Amino acid sequence: MTADTHTRSLPGWLIALKNIVVFLMRSPTSLFGLAVLAILVLTAVFAPLIATHDPYVQALGNVLQPPGNGHLFGTDELGRDIFSRLVYGARITLTIIFLVSIVVGPIGLVIGTSAGYLGGKFDTVMMRITDIFLSFPSLILSLAFVAALGPSLNNAIIAIALTSWPPIARLARAEAMTFRKADYIAAARLQGASTSRIIVKSIMPMCLPSVLIRLTLNMATVILTAAGLGFLGLGAQPPMPEWGAMIATGRRYMLDSWWLVTFPGVSILSVSLAFNLLGDGLRDALDPKQMNRR
């Protein structure tokens, strides 16, 4: 009871956030995910302080230097410091993830919950549209979009966003369908709540946890797709230090200078792994059955 009154003085969402973080810290795998992402965010925020060199400045007398000699991860084919480029690349990666997530999450949530709650013809039409998007492999579809829109980082973000909302809409729809017959929805209808009000106030909060989990797990795919587009030359354009593009240019020197490909590769690997592990941890943390125990 005393703990109860104590926690009530804080705003509700802050307590929930604290609970989730504490829960995540308890398991080593999600702690790893959380730590890597914390490092990623800090690196992106403090990039100018962390980077040892300017990521764009070329030093043609100092190309393809192995790690060491003032260059932590060596230099690339134009003599640019790979470590600094990775540090600035974190900003690009985070931008992609952030923009894709804030576009994809709401679209998927709105389409999914309204299709699931309204049902009938609206549901059929919406789900056939998502089927069309789902039937293409996402990388191929993004390739087509980027090819149509022209290669650039922004277009890559738009293309990835366009291809990654359908699974989220599907998930939100499935969740919404399990709640639409619930008594509390009937009660809301009896109180005169409009359909949109019921969807926003009653259905969406119930679908939000699983959508958040899916979104986090999705981020790994987003990073890989973005890196893939960068690798194919359709994403970030030179000289931007995007990790996938770095691998693409480093590929030509891979046999003699392993560090060109290895360090961006390890970065992509660890960040997407971190998102996957964090998503797994979040699934445990946001499970409503666990929620009731706290």
Next chain:
Amino acid sequence: MSVSVEVRNLSISFGAGAHAVKVLPGVTFSVERGECFGLVGESGSGKSTVLRCLSLLTDFWSGEVLIDGRSVRDMPLIERCRTLQMVFQDPYGSLHPRQSVRTVLNEPLVIHKLGDREERMRRAITDVGLPISFLDRFPHQLSGGQRQRVAIARALILEPSLLLLDEPTSALDVSVQAEILNLLQRLRYERGFTYIMVTHDLAVVDHMCDRFAVMLRGEVTEILPHEAIARNGASHPYARELIGASLDYEGIR
């Protein structure tokens, strides 16, 4: 404050074509102002369906439902909500698991643009016998009986005159059942509500209702005053059997 209800030839079938199932072939009964009217019958006899039809939660029925002489279908949504409210059977499923009691009670006030929200919420929560501090609780912090009280408070906050009670106590413990029934009884005397109450339990009918209808396969077999229970005054064989079985079970005879 109180209203009369008249149900004429209410019929509904689910499904279409050859697979259509007629759940209610044609229900007719009337409830007077301030009366508590019971609907009893075995599972699947269509008791709850009658309530869902009255409240327009299910709206593809035919027939007529008149509240104070006006058809429910003709009432504007806002007015209908302020005339009739429903209390559901399962208090664990009828409260939104992520909304606090305050949100649950505040929503209808916002929808109906009513003022003095804090004051109204406090009154509703005290009316159902809960302390005001419970406004900040979430459903998982409440017991079954407390949840059902919150559900009743939610139904009361729009100050309706007709309450549809769908087995309000069957999911609760016996001692808690009595509390909730007494609460409903008290509210009826204070506010003059009209109740239509679905239940399995003839003891509850005897305690609460003035008259009750015995339903069998969607049809009202007989409408009886509550005194008919003790002396088993039913004339229809099914109603007689149902009351007899209940009396045997309770060991009254």
